[in-house]
Amino acid sequence: MRAVVVGGGASGRAIGAAIAARGWTVQVSSRRTGLDVLRDDVAAALEGADVVVEATGRFTTSRRRATGFFVRSTTAIGSAAAAVGARHVLLSIVGCERSEVQGYGYFAGKAAQERAAAATGAALTVVRSTQWHEFAAQNAERFRLGRMALVPGMAVAPVALDSVAGVVGEVVTGTRRGSRFEVAGPQVTTLRAMTEALPALARHVVPMRIPGALGRAFRDGALLPGPDVEIVGPSFDEWAAL
Ligand SMILES: NC(=O)c1ccc[n+]([C@@H]2O[C@H](COP(=O)([O-])OP(=O)(O)OC[C@H]3O[C@@H](n4cnc5c(N)ncnc54)[C@H](OP(=O)(O)O)[C@@H]3O)[C@@H](O)[C@H]2O)c1
Numbered sequence: 001m002r003a004v005v006v007g008g009g010a011s012g013r014a015i016g017a018a019i020a021a022r023g024w025t026v027q028v029s030s031r032r033t034g035l036d037v038l039r040d041d042v043a044a045a046l047e048g049a050d051v052v053v054e055a056t057g058r059f060t061t062s063r064r065r066a067t068g069f070f071v072r073s074t075t076a077i078g079s080a081a082a083a084v085g086a087r088h089v090l091l092s093i094v095g096c097e098r099s100e101v102q103g104y105g106y107f108a109g110k111a112a113q114e115r116a117a118a119a120t121g122a123a124l125t126v127v128r129s130t131q132w133h134e135f136a137a138q139n140a141e142r143f144r145l146g147r148m149a150l151v152p153g154m155a156v157a158p159v160a161l162d163s164v165a166g167v168v169g170e171v172v173t174g175t176r177r178g179s180r181f182e183v184a185g186p187q188v189t190t191l192r193a194m195t196e197a198l199p200a201l202a203r204h205v206v207p208m209r210i211p212g213a214l215g216r217a218f219r220d221g222a223l224l225p226g227p228d229v230e231i232v233g234p235s236f237d238e239w240a241a242l
Contacts, residue, residue, distance in 0.1 A: 001025070003172050004046055004086075006077055007055030008032050010134055011091060014161050015053055018169030030056070037073050042080035051172045052081050053089045054117075059106065059142055066109025071116045078120025088122040089171055090114070091164075094130045094182055094225050100217035125171050130184040130225055132161040133239045136194040140201040149202035151192045152210050153219040158194060159185035160239050163232040184225035187235040197240050 001024045005016045008030030016028040029035040035045050037056060046052055054077045058069040074090060081088040095101065096110040117124055132138075135158060140149035167183055170176040195205050210218060225231075234242075 063105035
């Protein structure tokens, strides 16, 4: 059995390893390996695949740019999956559709992506997670000013990327069947505390206050999981101590 993971970032690599560990043949593809989902023939790249995992990303806070990218990516990948008879597995974010976070363009883009993915005709499973433990490093990289990292006020229940990749691996290989899975980590903390716990990320952690209702929503827990979300370890503290 064969899977293609589209997206060569941290998640694409972790998911590729999780699928290979379960005995499937897997290829991780992205622009770096010659597949641009916005330009190339994605169906040709999926020839012979039983499942395609969409782990593409483009960081932007612009609603127009985020929606443009995520909708185009998922339409191309889902339509190609439908054309070759492959299942489509999409990575998404717990709470991205909540009204109070739609002012953040990235989440509006992810919510639009989920809607577009459902319309391509491919058999779809959405695997949603909360922010990964690795998100502290991604954020510090995105909002770095010299040796300072700007960190927005945000309550989170972070989850280890390897644990999310394991869930995706089970969905791909058929151990888990369903149209949606949601996972979160066991510990509620803040993005600031996560960043401060990893001193290699930045010498100075500078709180960034997001104004208005959106900032309040992030601080007050709009991204925290609801009661039905599956909890998977390790906790952030356990992971950071490794
Ligand atoms: N970060 C989190 O905490 C978190 C939590 C839950 C869900 N997610 C979701 O998980 C997904 C993956 O996140 P990530 O952080 O691994 O992503 P990322 O690092 O932002 O980007 C993933 C990869 O997408 C590839 N890509 C971008 N444009 C492409 C294109 N036109 N064609 C083909 N590949 C393209 C890039 O590889 P190349 O440069 O080689 O093309 C990049 O390495 C995102 O949708 C994100 O929203 C993230």
